[in-house]
Amino acid sequence: MSKPAIQHCLELLSHFSLRTQYRLAEAIALVLRVTPNQISRQMRLNISLCFADLEAREQRQLFRESMRHTCYAMTELAAVWCWPVERVLECITSTEICAEFETSERARIVIAPHLGSWETLAVWLGKHYQPIMMYKRRKNKVLDQFVKQARARSGGTLVPTKKHGLRQLLLGMKQGGSLMILPDQKPGGNKARIDSSFFGVSAPTTTLVQNLCTKVDCDVFIAAVCRSTPTGEFNLSIRPLDAALLAGEEASSAQYMNDQIEALVRENLAQYQWGYRRFSNRSYASLEKGK
Numbered sequence: 405m406s407k408p409a410i411q412h413c414l415e416l417l418s419h420f421s422l423r424t425q426y427r428l429a430e431a432i433a434l435v436l437r438v439t440p441n442q443i444s445r446q447m448r449l450n451i452s453l454c455f456a457d458l459e460a461r462e463q464r465q466l467f468r469e470s471m472r473h474t475c476y477a478m479t480e481l482a483a484v485w486c487w488p489v490e491r492v493l494e495c496i497t498s499t500e501i502c503a504e505f506e507t508s509e510r511a512r513i514v515i516a517p518h519l520g521s522w523e524t525l526a527v528w529l530g531k532h533y534q535p536i537m538m539y540k541r542r543k544n545k546v547l548d549q550f551v552k553q554a555r556a557r558s559g560g561t562l563v564p565t566k567k568h569g570l571r572q573l574l575l576g577m578k579q580g581g582s583l584m585i586l587p588d589q590k591p592g593g594n595k596a597r598i599d600s601s602f603f604g605v606s607a608p609t610t611t612l613v614q615n616l617c618t619k620v621d622c623d624v625f626i627a628a629v630c631r632s633t634p635t636g637e638f639n640l641s642i643r644p645l646d647a648a649l650l651a652g653e654e655a656s657s658a659q660y661m662n663d664q665i666e667a668l669v670r671e672n673l674a675q676y677q678w679g680y681r682r683f684s685n686r687s688y689a690s691l692e693k694g695k
Contacts, residue, residue, distance in 0.1 A: 408547045417479060418486035422495065422636035425482055429475035437471050443679040447471060450678045453691055454603035469674035476631065477521065477677070484523045485554035492527050492558075496629065500641040504623065511622040512582040513613060515645065517665045518589070518677035520630035523555070524638055526584060528629065530558035535582040536573050540565050560584075570612075577620045587613055588665055590682055599684065600658035603666055606684045609658040617651035624650055626664055630672045643668075 417425055436444050447470055451463050458466070484492055505512075514529060516522050529535045537555065539562040542548035556562050561576070563569035577583055591597040591610045600609040617624065627642040649660045669676045681688075 406546070407550070408544055411547060411550050414482040415486055417482035420482075422480060422483050425479040426476055426635055429479040430472060432478070433468075433471045433475040436475070437468060443474065444471065446681055447474070447678045449688060449691060450680075450682060453605045453683060453687055466673060470676070470678045473520075473631070473675045474677060474679050477523075480521060481523060484521065484527060485551075489527060489531060489558045492524060493531060495636060495638050496524070496528060496640050497637040498632065498639045500639070500643075502625070502642055502644050504644045505625050505642045508623045509580075511577040511580050511620050513577075513616060513622055513624045513647075514582060514584045514642070515613065515624065515626045515661065515665070516584055516586050517626070517628060517669060518586060518680065519628045519669055519672060520675045521638060522586060522629065525627055525629040525640070526555055526560070527558045528640060529582070529584050529627075530556065530560040532559075533582045534559040534561070535584040536561050536563055536576045537584045538563055538565050538569065538573065574616070574619065577616065577622060583616070585613065587661065588682065589680060598654050598658050600655065600662050602662045602682065605687050607662065607682055607687075608684060609662060611654050611658065613650055613661060614652075614654055614657040617647055617657070623647060626668055628668060628672075630675050641668075 417428070444467075447467060451466055451470070455463055455466065483495075512533070512535075514535065516525055526535075526537060537560055539552065539555070541564060542551060552562055561572075563572045573583060587610050588602070590608050596611045596615065597608045598611055599606050601607065602609070613624070616622070624645040624647045625642050626645055627640070629638045629640050631637075632639045645664055646660070650657050652660075
């Protein structure tokens with residue numbers, strides 16, 4: 405079976421520097437900003453919901469910067485997925501890693517919001533801690549194999565977002581392993597979730613972290629790899645979270661987690677993935693009704 409077009413494009417683009425990949429991203433961002441498409445529409449809705457107090461000019465500025473970083477995240481996959489692991493890690497030129505993370509001897513949960521270059525974070529964690537990572541299969545088998553190899557090549561184990569994958573995940577953590585989880589997407593209708601506030605807006609939130617913290621004696625951290633200056637370099641930050649609060653009652657656990665994600669995102673607002681349909685349908689309906 406032939407390679408899918410996206411694989412050909414990323415492999416070709418990987419022959420260029422990150423700065424060149426970002427120049428292409430800026431051209432794509434320009435097109436997406438001025439043409440009707442789902443990404444720009446969703447981004448505008450999310451920004452309107454979360455930053456209603458900002459002036460229209462400030463909302464437009466955040467939209468432009470967010471679209472640029474969204475496209476950076478697309479094109480930099482050529483580097484993150486196709487370059488040698490050591491070359492990718494050389495792009496992380498500064499780190500802020502808490503002492504608790506470096507000295508922890510228990511199982512770890514690393515909460516990784518869709519902020520900055522989370523794929524680069526996966527490469528770094530894979531190299532140093534061989535984490536378990538949840539993975540949603542692609543329908544195209546060739547593309548699925550390419551993505552799985554790219555994400556696991558530095559180390560770690562990919563498990564499917566199915567019941568048997570969750571069993572593997574729980575077993576691995578009980579054996580002292582690490583887990584990387586991206587908990588800030590809207591969970592599917594068949595997933596365990598609870599409504600919680602995120603940027604002051606109702607957001608269906610996974611209860612997986614809470615469930616794991618009640619079952620496993622573990623430490624919990626929040627981490628991000630964000631783009632820095634000069635272009636083509638990254639900063640890695642890892643901070644501790646309160647595992648006892650996350651193991652508490654579902655509503656308070658979800659709110660604590662969302663509050664911590666929000667605090668981190670506010671440090672780099674434009675680098676958050678505002679193009680996801682993150683919030684409840686009621687929130688979007690009320691916004692569109694008010695227009």
